[in-house]
Amino acid sequence: MVELWSLGFVFLAGLITAFATGLGALPFFFVSEISDRWNVALWGIASGIMLSASVFGLVLEALGEYVHVSLGGVALDPVPQRQLLLLGLGLAAGVALVYVAHDVIEAAEVDPQQYAEADFKKLVLILGVLTVHSFPEGVAVGVSFADLGIEGGTQIFGFVVPLLAIFMTVAISIHNVPEGVAISIPLRSMGVPNWKLVWWSVFSSLPQPIGAVIAFYFVRVAREFLPAGFGFAAGAMIYLVLTEFIPEAREVGKSLPGEGRRELIGGLVAGIAVMVPLAFI
Known part of the structure; x- marks a missing residue:
């Protein structure tokens, strides 16, 4: 039996990551646009x-006690x-989910303008698309709480x-900020008010x-499948990076010197440098 308080705690953590997406809209309260250089980074x-x-x-x-981390390496x-x-x-299931999600999103062809002018049917469509797109990040947060309340x-x-x-909640929250920026850019060009940019993000x-x-519920009631849960979240996120984030950065960086490779690589190194030490605390 999974305690109600633990479900509420995990839901709150997921809500924090969702609210972090709204931070991506805040710069538009002070500037009219964000440069391609910063966007790629x-x-x-x-x-x-x-x-x-x-x-x-x-x-x-997922490998648990079979991995030993020290200053000398892993x-x-x-x-x-x-x-x-x-x-x-x-891992394979996570990749498959994102692959299928790509097809669903491309078939839906949701215009960003629908965010600002959405009736009930459009909202259902948009929410469905967003579910298959952002669900893997939620899964990553949920499985990371598998040992909640355990010594x-x-x-x-x-x-x-x-x-x-804690590590995963922080990581997903930081990751959501540029997603909020990406969502806000087309909406801003359509004249959507700033407060609505935050809401839609x-x-x-x-x-x-x-x-x-x-x-979280799944890995608590079926702990023997916990490695599969970790693998699912990891596979989905790695595939997202390779098929969405990096291609998006390269597309935005086409107008920059060197097609934005320096900014992209610099951002990658910065993201890894910030998060890797936290993983081994």
Whole structure:
């Protein structure tokens, strides 16, 4: 039985990541637009954060006690085949979800203007598209809370919270900021008011707390499948980075010197440099 308080705690963590998307709209209260150079760098930072969270957070956690991290590097003991199989199946399922989501999003052809002029039917369509797009991030948050309330974490408001959960919540929140920027740019060009930019940015990530609760519930009632849960979240996020974030950055950077490669690589390095130390605290 999963306690109601734990579901509420995980939902709140997912809600924090959704609210973080709204931060991407705040710059438009002070400037009319964000330069392509900064946009590419932000996508690079988000990519570095997601890759770090996936590899050094979720994948290493899936391998559990078979991974030994020290100043000298990472050592890996022989891992049981079942655990590797679950991890591999999870990775493949995560990639498959994002692949299918790509087809759904492209088939839906949601115009950003619908955000500002949406009737009920359009809202249902938009929410459906956003669900398949942002659900993997929510799953990542949810599975990272698998050990919530179990000894070995850190105390927050009287609850024992796993360090991995803190790491993933911070990582997804930071990653959501450039997504908020990307959502706000076309809306701003259409004359959508600033406060609506914040609302639609947050709205785009509302599936995340829902995905977090669903994933958390699953790994709590079926803990033997926890490696698959970690793999699913990692596979989805890595595939998102490779098929959405980096291509988006390269598209935006076409007008920059060197097609924005310096800004993209710099952002990637910065994102990894910020998140990797947190993974080994």
